Amino acid sequence: MGDATNPTIPEISLQSKDHEELLNVIDHLRAQGISRYIDLPQLIVCGDQSSGKSSVLEAISGLKFPTKDELCTRFATELILRRGLENTVTITIVPAEDRNDNERAELESFTAPESAVGDLGALIESAEKAMGLDKLTRGFSNDVLRVEVSGPKQPHLTLVDLPGLFHGGHKAQSVEDAAMVKSLVRSYMKKSRSIILAVVSAKNDLALQIVTNYAREMDPHGARTLGILTKPDTLHRGSASERAFVQLAKNENVVFRLGWHVLVNRDFNNRDCSTQERDRVEQEFFSSGIWTSLPPGHVGIGALKPRLSRVLQDQILLELPRLVQEVEDGIDDCQRRLKALGGPRSTLREQRQHLFEISQAFTSLVKAAIDGIYVDPFFGDPKTAPGYSKRLRAVTQNTLLEFADTMERRGHSKKIVDKIDDESDPEVVPAQILRSDYIDEVQKLMRRTRGCELPGTFNPQIIGELFYDQAKPWTALVMSCKEQLLDATKAMLNLVLDDTTQDPRTYNGILRQIINPGLEQLRQSLQRKAEEVLKPHQRGHPITYNHYLTDNIQKARADHWNKLVEERLSKYFSINLDSTDTYYRHSFDVKALAVSLKSLNTETNMERHTCSEAVVCMQAYYKACSAPISAMAPVTSLTDSILRLPGKHSLTISAFWLLRPVCWRNYLRFSAPPECRSSVIASWKTLQRRLKNPRQSVLHV
Numbered sequence: 072m073g074d075a076t077n078p079t080i081p082e083i084s085l086q087s088k089d090h091e092e093l094l095n096v097i098d099h100l101r102a103q104g105i106s107r108y109i110d111l112p113q114l115i116v117c118g119d120q121s122s123g124k125s126s127v128l129e130a131i132s133g134l135k136f137p138t139k140d141e142l143c144t145r146f147a148t149e150l151i152l153r154r155g156l157e158n159t160v161t162i163t164i165v166p167a168e169d170r171n172d173n174e175r176a177e178l179e180s181f182t183a184p185e186s187a188v189g190d191l192g193a194l195i196e197s198a199e200k201a202m203g204l205d206k207l208t209r210g211f212s213n214d215v216l217r218v219e220v221s222g223p224k225q226p227h228l229t230l231v232d233l234p235g236l237f238h239g240g241h242k243a244q245s246v247e248d249a250a251m252v253k254s255l256v257r258s259y260m261k262k263s264r265s266i267i268l269a270v271v272s273a274k275n276d277l278a279l280q281i282v283t284n285y286a287r288e289m290d291p292h293g294a295r296t297l298g299i300l301t302k303p304d305t306l307h308r309g310s311a312s313e314r315a316f317v318q319l320a321k322n323e324n325v326v327f328r329l330g331w332h333v334l335v336n337r338d339f340n341n342r343d344c345s346t347q348e349r350d351r352v353e354q355e356f357f358s359s360g361i362w363t364s365l366p367p368g369h370v371g372i373g374a375l376k377p378r379l380s381r382v383l384q385d386q387i388l389l390e391l392p393r394l395v396q397e398v399e400d401g402i403d404d405c406q407r408r409l410k411a412l413g414g415p416r417s418t419l420r421e422q423r424q425h426l427f428e429i430s431q432a433f434t435s436l437v438k439a440a441i442d443g444i445y446v447d448p449f450f451g452d453p454k455t456a457p458g459y460s461k462r463l464r465a466v467t468q469n470t471l472l473e474f475a476d477t478m479e480r481r482g483h484s485k486k487i488v489d490k491i492d493d494e495s496d497p498e499v500v501p502a503q504i505l506r507s508d509y510i511d512e513v514q515k516l517m518r519r520t521r522g523c524e525l526p527g528t529f530n531p532q533i534i535g536e537l538f539y540d541q542a543k544p545w546t547a548l549v550m551s552c553k554e555q556l557l558d559a560t561k562a563m564l565n566l567v568l569d570d571t572t573q574d575p576r577t578y579n580g581i582l583r584q585i586i587n588p589g590l591e592q593l594r595q596s597l598q599r600k601a602e603e604v605l606k607p608h609q610r611g612h613p614i615t616y617n618h619y620l621t622d623n624i625q626k627a628r629a630d631h632w633n634k635l636v637e638e639r640l641s642k643y644f645s646i647n648l649d650s651t652d653t654y655y656r657h658s659f660d661v662k663a664l665a666v667s668l669k670s671l672n673t674e675t676n677m678e679r680h681t682c683s684e685a686v687v688c689m690q691a692y693y694k695a696c697s698a699p700i701s702a703m704a705p706v707t708s709l710t711d712s713i714l715r716l717p718g719k720h721s722l723t724i725s726a727f728w729l730l731r732p733v734c735w736r737n738y739l740r741f742s743a744p745p746e747c748r749s750s751v752i753a754s755w756k757t758l759q760r761r762l763k764n765p766r767q768s769v770l771h772v
Contacts, residue, residue, distance in 0.1 A: 090380070091153060091227045093387055098151055098229055100398075102217070107168065109397045110262040112386045113231055114379060117256055118270030118282050120235030123301030126336040127270060128232055130372040131379070132220055133346050134160070145204050146212040147255065148195075148232040155221035162194050164201060167213035178202070178214060194218075213255065226376045228383065230268070233259055236281055260289040264390050266329070266382055267296040273316045274302045283325050297329035297382065298322075299375075301336050304356055317361050320369065329382060333362065333370045411573035429581075432571040440464065440563055449570050461566050466559045474552040482548060482697060483541050485509065487686070489634070501544075506686070513537065513682040527677050529685045535613040537689040542608050542696070553601050561590055608696060615695050623691030631687070 101111050118124045129135055132152055149165075162183040166175040181201045183194045195216065202212040215231075234252045260267055269286045271277060286296045300320050306313040318324050320331045335353040337344065344352075350372060356362065357370045368374045416422045436449055443464035451458035453465075460466065486501045487509050516537075522530045564586055572578040641647065 090384060093384065094151075094153075094227050094229055097387060101149070102165070104165075105398070108401060109394065110264040111394070112264045112266070112383065112390050113229065113262075114266045114268055114383050115259045116230055116232045116268045116270060117260065117286070118235060119272070119275070119280050120237045122235060122270045122272040122275075122280065122282070123334075123336045124232055124235060124270045127268075127299060127301065127334060128230065129337075130334060130346075130349065131226075131228070131230070131376060133222070133224065134218075134220060145199060145234060146202060146214055146216055147234070147259075148216045148218060150230045150232060151217070151219040152225045152228045152230075153219070153221045154223065154225050154227060156223060158222040159220070160194070161219040162198060163217045163219075164198055165215040165217055167215075169213060213251075226380050228376065228380050230379070231259065236285075238281075257285060257289065260285055263295075264386065264394075265295070266386055268299055268379075269296055269327075270299045270301060271319075272302050273300055273312075274305045277315075277319065277325075286327075287325070293325075293327040293329075295329070295386075296327040297379075298325065298327050298331040300331055300333045303333055303362065304335050304338075308360060313361060317364065320365055330369060332375050332378065333357070333365065334372060334375065408573065429571050429577070433567055436567045436571065437564070440567070449567070457566060460559070460562045463559060463563045466563075467556060470552065470555050470559065474548065477548055478545075478697065482544055483693065484543050485541065487690070510679060510682045510686060513685055514678060517678075517682060517685070527681055529681050531613070533685050534689050534692055535611070537685065538613055538692055538696070539609060541689065541693055545608060546605055549601055549605060553597055557590070557594055557597065561586075564590075613692055615692065620691055620695045623694050624687060627687045627691055 097111055097113075100106070100109075101113075105111065116124050116127065128148075128150055132150060162181075164178045164181045166178040170178065178201060181198065183197055198216050202214050204212055233256050236252060236256060237249050259265055267286050267290060269282050271280055271283065277283070283298070287293065290296045298319070300316060303313075303316060306316060315324070320333050322330045335349075335356050337349055341349070341352070353371055354373075357365075362370065368378065414421065414425070416425050436447060439445065439447055439450075440461060440463040443462070445453070445462055450461045453459055453462060481501060483501050486503045487506050488503050489506055491503055491505060513533075517529060517533055520530060520533060520536065522532075524530050565582065568582060568586065569578055572581065
């Protein structure tokens with residue numbers, strides 16, 4: 072914020088050539104649209120409707136702004152005042168960003184009708200019509216009216232007058248318009264380099280005027296706000312209201328660092344009086360009564376002009392070093408982006424060359440991501456989310472390791488245990504079930520599926536029934552892993568494409584016409600592959616030639632036998648085999664021990680023995696089948712297909728140009744200049760006729 076006593080601010084005389092050039096630099100930047108990207112120092116005039124904002128501008132410039140009781144300022148007005156030998160007025164319109172090309176061209180070519188220098192009414196009404204504000208459907212506009220005034224008595228000053236704030240609506244201005252004006256005013260206020268001129272009318276209660284609340288919200292410390300009090304002549308002499316507003320003007324109520332200033336506005340009765348007469352009436356008012364207690368430099372239009380010039384000048388000088396740095400940084404960023412966009416693409420050869428370069432860079436980065444060679448600066452920091460997403464090999468490896476762990480922990484429907492863990496959560500999947508309870512379930516199933524098998528044996532199909540039920544989670548786990556791998560591939564390809572194109576239109580076109588269709592085809596292919604891999608484990612006759620089946624059966628039987636032996640020995644000797652002291656120092660009957668151990672292998676219930684053997688075989692078969700799944704044999708085949716995606720769908724120039732004519736036309740629509748589109752399409756048709764078989768003429772990168 073500007074402070075005239077700040078030693079870092081150089082002294083520049085007001086109304087000097089240097090002062091004028093300083094303001095012209097900022098105005099030129101604003102005219103070039105720099106304010107859309109960088110906040111520029113400016114004075115913004117804010118206030119409620121009918122607070123006297125237009126009258127303030129009229130007093131400063133000496134021009135007669137049109138004032139309408141039914142509708143106030145309907146757009147932002149940039150008022151540029153410069154001292155010159157002749158009185159001149161120039162009016163232009165700066166189109167809003169939301170205007171289309173036709174509307175923008177029409178507004179930029181706006182020519183105001185000839186008018187007297189002292190009356191801007193006809194000029195502003197003509198601008199309103201050009202903006203479409205003469206229609207009832209459009210009450211306010213985001214366009215900016217630029218009024219440049221030069222004259223021998225004008226100060227070097229630039230202000231931006233904003234539409235007045237209001238809450239209610241009627242035929243000419245709706246509630247939606249009120250929200251639009253509020254958003255516009257607040258957007259100007261929140262810019263850190265804007266000096267807020269908060270216009271408050273003494274005719275209305277201060278608490279009802281929202282502008283001071285917005286100013287304190289956007290500028291909590293009041294460091295860049297100057298209050299302007301208007302219409303003090305409407306107060307009754309000696310009244311409490313007059314004393315309250317004098318206290319406000321003394322900066323004792325709502326405190327701003329830049330203080331307050333008081334002006335007398337023209338009223339309806341003296342609206343046609345001259346500027347000199349208006350200034351005389353104002354001087355007489357401030358020369359009597361309680362208003363004489365205010366400093367002379369804080370009252371009247373004569374003191375306001377140099378005060379505003381000094382405030383704006385100090386603000387510019389204070390912000391100029393940072394402003395220059397931001398502009399230079401912006402220029403450097405634009406140059407980097409332009410360089411990344413590549414050379415011009417106005418001819419067919421240049422367009423093919425551009426696509427060829429994209430293809431080369433794209434293929435190189437994708438291959439590096441697949442091979443796990445992350446030396447290119449593109450891959451960045453692996454500790455960040457984007458840096459990790461670019462490393463497809465690492466993402467794939469970690470995804471498959473997580474899948475193997477998940478298969479081991481959650482791949483089975485039931486966890487068969489000899490003893491329930493008291494601390495286990497019953498909600499955790501898979502749920503625990505005692506072996507004895509599970510054998511009961513198997514016994515019921517075997518009775519319902521009994522065939523020609525002999526007593527004490529079981530139908531091999533029962534192994535399949537038990538296995539398919541136990542392996543139900545496999546489908547969801549494999550499909551989830553497949554989607555994670557596809558999503559990781561898509562994320563990597565998007566990042567590579569964004570880095571190699573550096574152009575949103577080219578990026579979106581290639582992504583829409585090549586990458587996304589290729590990924591969708593791959594998704595369908597992998598879906599079929601996953602279903603093919605899972606099918607033998609979902610239904611059919613259980614079969615495996617893996618020798619681990621017999622190994623697992625024998626190991627399971629041995630483990631079961633060892634547990635029975637340990638239980639019988641522990642019971643016989645009355646000792647705990649889990650303790651550290653397992654030595655028995657007394658005599659015992661060996662024959663009795665042998666008889667006890669012989670009874671271990673005798674199952675009186677033949678049916679339960681058969682069920683127990685079936686469970687052992689099912690668990691052994693489950694381990695034999697889950698080993699390839701957990702070792703990523705089927706999922707690795709899916710991964711291999713994913714990793715072949717860049718080779719299958721590389722951005723080959725001729726494939727993109729000849730084999731996909733619709734894609735090429737779309738690319739021209741969003742990338743090529745209008746004057747070369749028709750010639751490129753004509754050239755494509757000529758080459759297509761000359762090539763007997765375009766598919767054999769693909770040039771791969």
